[in-house]
Amino acid sequence: xxxxxxxLPTLSVQEGDNSIxxxxxxxxxSDYFIWYKQESGKGPQFIIDIxxxxxxxxxxxxxxxxxxxxxxxxxxxxATQPGDSAVYFCAENMKTSYDKVIFGPGTSLSVIx
Amino acid sequence: xxxxxxxxxxxxxxxxxxxxLSCSPISGHxxxxxxxxxxxxxxxxxxxxxxxxxxxxxxxxxxFSGRQFSNxxxxxxxxxxxxxxxALYLCASSLDTETGYGYTFGSGTxxxxx
Numbered sequence: 080x081x082x083x084x085x086x087l088p089t090l091s092v093q094e095g096d097n098s099i100x101x102x103x104x105x106x107x108x109s110d111y112f113i114w115y116k117q118e119s120g121k122g123p124q125f126i127i128d129i130x131x132x133x134x135x136x137x138x139x140x141x142x143x144x145x146x147x148x149x150x151x152x153x154x155x156x157x158a159t160q161p162g163d164s165a166v167y168f169c170a171e172n173m174k175t176s177y178d179k180v181i182f183g184p185g186t187s188l189s190v191i192x
Numbered sequence: 193x194x195x196x197x198x199x200x201x202x203x204x205x206x207x208x209x210x211x212x213l214s215c216s217p218i219s220g221h222x223x224x225x226x227x228x229x230x231x232x233x234x235x236x237x238x239x240x241x242x243x244x245x246x247x248x249x250x251x252x253x254x255x256f257s258g259r260q261f262s263n264x265x266x267x268x269x270x271x272x273x274x275x276x277x278x279a280l281y282l283c284a285s286s287l288d289t290e291t292g293y294g295y296t297f298g299s300g301t302x303x304x305x306x
Contacts, residue, residue: 087231113295122196122282122297123235168235180225180284180295182235 087166089187098156100186102169107150109171113180114143114154118165126154126167156188164190194218196285196298204304210271213301217264217285221296224266226258229280229300238281241266270303278305 092098104112110131115123129136129143129152136143142155152169169183197216205211217224225248226238237250241260258268264285270277280300 115297120299122284122299124297125295181237182227184234 087185087187089189091189091191092159093191094159094161096159098154098159098163098188100154100156100167100169100188102152102154102183102186104150104152104169104171104183105181106171107147109181111172112143112145112152113170113172114141114152115168115170115182116163116165117168117185123168159188159190161190161192164188196283196296198281198283198298198301200301201299202302202304204306205273207273207275207305209273210269211273211303212267212269213281213283213303215266215268215283215285215298217266217283218287218296221285221287222264223286224260224264225284225286225295226266226268227282227284228252229282230278235282238268273305275305278303 113128114126116126117123127136127138127141127143129145131147134145140157144153154167156163166185166187168185170180172180196218199214203211215224223240223242225240228236228238238252238256239246239250239258240248244260244262255271258266260266280302282297282300284295284297286295
């Protein structure tokens with residue numbers, strides 16, 4: 080199968096602090112990127128997306144930054160809350176491959192109350 | 193608005209058996225994709241269906257197959273189960289298949305092969 084990595088990086092942050100989760104994507108032809116949040120026992124949930132013609136997009140408490148030069152994506156969560164504890168996946172999608180979405184290995188975020 | 197529904201939620205099968213998993217997409221969504229999630233390999237793309245046609249396929253053996261019905265509901269089948277097939281199988285549906293927008297996942301089917 081197509082996947083990246085075997086080990087799940089972990090990030091621990093204090094409640095109220097900002098979190099930054101990083102992701103390196105694999106294909107320079109990818110033109111659409113998505114961040115997902117997966118809580119235990121649930122499927123991945125859409126957080127925010129960004130197209131390759133943008134370098135920044137903001138949502139509610141979340142910001143995604145895209146650096147195409149180094150194929151890097153980051154998710155910033157402001158004022159992290161205990162409910163933000165989950166595994167976060169970045170995903171890339173190539174328009175020419177329709178809905179074939181390739182996921183990164185994920186990052187486990189733990190929020191310390 | 194109902195989300196993506198996957199049945200059953202949990203399944204235990206014996207090695208060598210076959211299994212069929214079901215996915216009902218969000219109403220109006222015509223694209224359904226399947227993923228396998230394991231701790232060691234992460235989320236891996238299995239296949240994608242649109243209007244009853246398989247448009248994309250990942251790098252899985254032929255034991256993994258799927259289909260989509262005229263109402264967009266989809267099934268995936270795994271024949272001759274192996275221990276390594278134990279995983280969470282996720283289905284996702286989307287509305288705008290040309291751009292990849294609106295990709296919504298179900299809660300998955302947890303398959304255990306013993």
